[in-house]
Amino acid sequence: MGEADGGRAGRGMTVGELARATGVTVRALHHYDRLGLLRPARDRAGRRRYGPAEVRRLHQIVALRSFGLTLAEIGPVLDGTGADPRDLVRRQLRRTEEQLAALERLRRALLELDAAWPPAGSGPAAGPPVRQFIELIERTTAMTEKLTVEQFEQMKRQRDEATAALSPEQLAAMQRERAEQASKLSPEELAAMQERRRQLLPDGIG
Amino acid sequence: MGEADGGRAGRGMTVGELARATGVTVRALHHYDRLGLLRPARDRAGRRRYGPAEVRRLHQIVALRSFGLTLAEIGPVLDGTGADPRDLVRRQLRRTEEQLAALERLRRALLELDAAWPPAGSGPAAGPPVRQFIELIERTTAMTEKLTVEQFEQMKRQRDEATAALSPEQLAAMQRERAEQASKLSPEELAAMQERRRQLLPDGIG
């Protein structure tokens, strides 16, 4: 037995066959081979031949990768020489939750930005949208350091100029949008934003 | 005027100074320079000198980066030659929400995995934790393709072997954990999991 299959399958699948069967690209399989993560046998012509054991290992690799492990972590785990898998799972969980928290902050900031946008139909008098965009971001973003007095004055001047260029209708629309945006935030979030702004003011102002 | 400041500040800040002032690393500033994103003047010795305009631009870069824009996107935006910023914000929002959805699926999977863990105090008879880990993952993971009959038989055999190696107490504990895990899922999620498993079965089985 072992030759009853015609000899071809007995030597295992080629990269292309395995790639088609699993959805993992040929290049990825080359990559895993080079890393020593998944080393198939070679036929006389030097081509990779994947047997059942390698196929199984590939499925494991794909599974572990889908759980967010790096390739460097996967090798030791599969060989049983890595850390306690349960710790690994919990570490992954912590990593994931940190990323989730960061993404949720980003999402909230983008929503704020979108909501604070000047009204759409305000015409060409609204000025170049790019400048408004930048200013909006500078106003929305929490800067890491306290503003200098000059920076503060400059921002004020620019804001005043921008405001002066708006029609009364636009001003009203902006105020409405701001109020609407504020209504979406919890009291705690509102307080946090105001505190953030306060802390950005140079000493002796506000 | 312009020389009243002593000449030094008049030529702007050095990279090191700017780095210390903003928290952006010297290497990053070099990087932005090379990309053409933030090109300071040079003094006679060839050193970078950042004036107020460059400092301001840096703040804008940092702000846009914090919103998830790539450096390649930031340049055009700041120069006003990019796409409509509002579209950009909304695209970012969509990207972010997709990433959030993916991370939430991952989190849920990791929680399932952690909850399905064999009891801790079950002693050395529980077998090498790594093997259990792998099996657990193979059972938990949604594979992309239908299992072959042989794969299915192999999985069954392995599961039976693993089960046979467990003490009655361990078996009971595992069943309890599974029930507990199931109770955390909504009826829809449970149905989806069962459907997923059904679809993995080879034709003619189950």
Place this chain on the structure above:
DNA sequence: TTGCTCCTCACGTCACGTGAGGTGGC
């Protein structure tokens, strides 16, 4: 002989980190 698959370099991606080796101003 023509396709098809396979092979091995080797550069590119993204936003820098991290030396390596050398120079100029206080």
Place this chain on the structure above:
DNA sequence: TTGCTCCTCACGTCACGTGAGGTGGC
């Protein structure tokens, strides 16, 4: 003269994608 900061290469990161140029089996 000693530090300190600055400079420009240039490789490394992470998991491959994407050609480039060549070979072997049906």
